[in-house]
Amino acid sequence: MSGARKVYIKSFGCQMNVYDSHRMADTLAPEGFAETATPEDADLVILNTCHIREKAAEKVYSELGRVRLIKQAAARDGRQVMVAVAGCVAQAEGAEIMRRAPSVDLLVGPQSYHRLPALLARAQRGERPIDTEFPIEDKFDALPAPSRAATRRRGVSAFVTVQEGCDKFCTFCVVPYTRGAETSRPVAKIVAEAERLADAGVREITLIGQNVNAYHGEGPDGRAFTLGQLLHRIAEVPGIARLRYTTSHPGDMEESLIAAHRELPALMPYLHLPVQSGSDRILAAMNRRHTRADYLDVIARVRAAQPAIAFSSDFIVGFPGETEEDFRATLSLVDGVGYAGAFSFKYSARPGTPAAEMTDQIPDEIKTERLARLQHAIDRQQAAFNARCRGRSYDILFEKTGRHPGQIVGRSPYLQAVQVMADATLIGEIETVTITEVSANSLFGTLARPAPARVPLLMQAGG
Numbered sequence: 001m002s003g004a005r006k007v008y009i010k011s012f013g014c015q016m017n018v019y020d021s022h023r024m025a026d027t028l029a030p031e032g033f034a035e036t037a038t039p040e041d042a043d044l045v046i047l048n049t050c051h052i053r054e055k056a057a058e059k060v061y062s063e064l065g066r067v068r069l070i071k072q073a074a075a076r077d078g079r080q081v082m083v084a085v086a087g088c089v090a091q092a093e094g095a096e097i098m099r100r101a102p103s104v105d106l107l108v109g110p111q112s113y114h115r116l117p118a119l120l121a122r123a124q125r126g127e128r129p130i131d132t133e134f135p136i137e138d139k140f141d142a143l144p145a146p147s148r149a150a151t152r153r154r155g156v157s158a159f160v161t162v163q164e165g166c167d168k169f170c171t172f173c174v175v176p177y178t179r180g181a182e183t184s185r186p187v188a189k190i191v192a193e194a195e196r197l198a199d200a201g202v203r204e205i206t207l208i209g210q211n212v213n214a215y216h217g218e219g220p221d222g223r224a225f226t227l228g229q230l231l232h233r234i235a236e237v238p239g240i241a242r243l244r245y246t247t248s249h250p251g252d253m254e255e256s257l258i259a260a261h262r263e264l265p266a267l268m269p270y271l272h273l274p275v276q277s278g279s280d281r282i283l284a285a286m287n288r289r290h291t292r293a294d295y296l297d298v299i300a301r302v303r304a305a306q307p308a309i310a311f312s313s314d315f316i317v318g319f320p321g322e323t324e325e326d327f328r329a330t331l332s333l334v335d336g337v338g339y340a341g342a343f344s345f346k347y348s349a350r351p352g353t354p355a356a357e358m359t360d361q362i363p364d365e366i367k368t369e370r371l372a373r374l375q376h377a378i379d380r381q382q383a384a385f386n387a388r389c390r391g392r393s394y395d396i397l398f399e400k401t402g403r404h405p406g407q408i409v410g411r412s413p414y415l416q417a418v419q420v421m422a423d424a425t426l427i428g429e430i431e432t433v434t435i436t437e438v439s440a441n442s443l444f445g446t447l448a449r450p451a452p453a454r455v456p457l458l459m460q461a462g463g
């Protein structure tokens with residue numbers, strides 16, 4: 001295939017999918033496809049789907065309805081548009097998507113993206129291929145490295161997948177079924193990717209995986225590295241100033257990882273550590289393999305290692321069998337930890353998971369009421385956390401221009417968006433900024449030059 005064709009990729013869900021979308025674009029670039037931000041002028045539309053959130057499959061079908069209209073309009077102009085569905089919904093729904101959505105030309109599951117050009121060629125011959133296998137070959141070996149230009153376009157902060165899949169089998173979750181068993185990439189390949197990113201101007205790397213802290217990739221001496229060891233190794237890559245990792249399971253917060261929070265200045269003091277519920281009874285029903293006390297112990301140990309740490313989390317309310325008392329245990333855990341932010345959702349059944357079969361499902365009005373109470377508590381904590389930033393100075397990594405002329409936007413160590421009036425040449429730089437104003441979603445600040453004596457990062461989320 002050749003010529004300047006365009007691919008539009010829409011990512012749903014988590015950072016894993018954003019990363020995978022970039023890898024799909026990299027796979028298609030040698031085939032003559034350039035990325036476009038508008039589906040109307042695309043020759044290939046890919047929906048990279050997510051199965052985690054409520055009604056995931058229905059959202060994909062309604063998006064496919066919109067894509068079908070684009071495909072029909074292009075056909076009237078004599079242009080062929082191919083449609084691919086990728087990601088976890090493709091994996092979970094398989095042939096059902098082909099049956100319900102005749103406009104779809106091919107389906108590709110998360111482990112087969114390197115086969116996209118071959119699948120596309122088959123689709124162009126009139127087949128409707130489905131590839132939802134878990135192939136034995138390493139897809140990361142088969143995926144091409146992004147070009148320097150593509151990396152630059154994607155910005156100064158990048159994701160690197162280090163681990164995929166999950167062996168935990170929480171009873172509400174589809175990941176072990178859609179992404180398969182837990183696997184880790186070897187250290188050398190991750191470091192090579194980090195070096196390429198740094199060479200293209202990336203300053204911050206977030207290591208990602210569905211259960212990232214279960215990482216156990218092969219180290220240079222043939223023995224398995226922990227995530228803590230891997231973070232130490234990547235911190236040595238010249239140019240990489242900031243490190244993060246997500247998403248973690250409390251049961252896998254091992255000692256070397258906790259120590260990395262004390263030892264590595266590049267490791268940002270912000271940890272997303274999902275707990276899902278504060279009730280031991282519900283944690284057991286969820287098969288989370290940890291108790292409330294275990295979780296609080298991990299929080300305390302990370303705080304001891306890095307007093308400046310702030311936490312975020314995920315919560316599910318209205319899990320089957322959740323009583324008012326169970327829910328209050330969640331509220332009291334939130335009170336006790338003090339979060340800088342959190343994601344919370346009503347439980348919704350995922351077909352094929354054990355929790356979907358549980359008989360004591362909670363009525364929707366109770367879930368709605370509990371979710372509102374939980375979100376109120378989290379919003380108050382987030383607002384208090386942001387308010388405490390006013391008057392303090394932080395290192396901000398500038399990422400892009402802002403909405404207003406002369407404004408640039410960066411991220412604080414705590415992932416808050418910070419808007420500053422400053423020259424766009426600072427994009428990609430880390431500068432000290434004093435926070436002057438705080439709104440619901442953003443902080444505003446001024447460049448602190450000449451640099452004042454920095455206030456150490458002494459804010460505990462619950463402080």
Ligand code: SF4
Pocket residue numbers: 166167168169170173174175176210211249
């Ligand atoms: S640890 Fe996370 S990814 Fe694994 S089954 Fe539980 S919720 Fe899903």
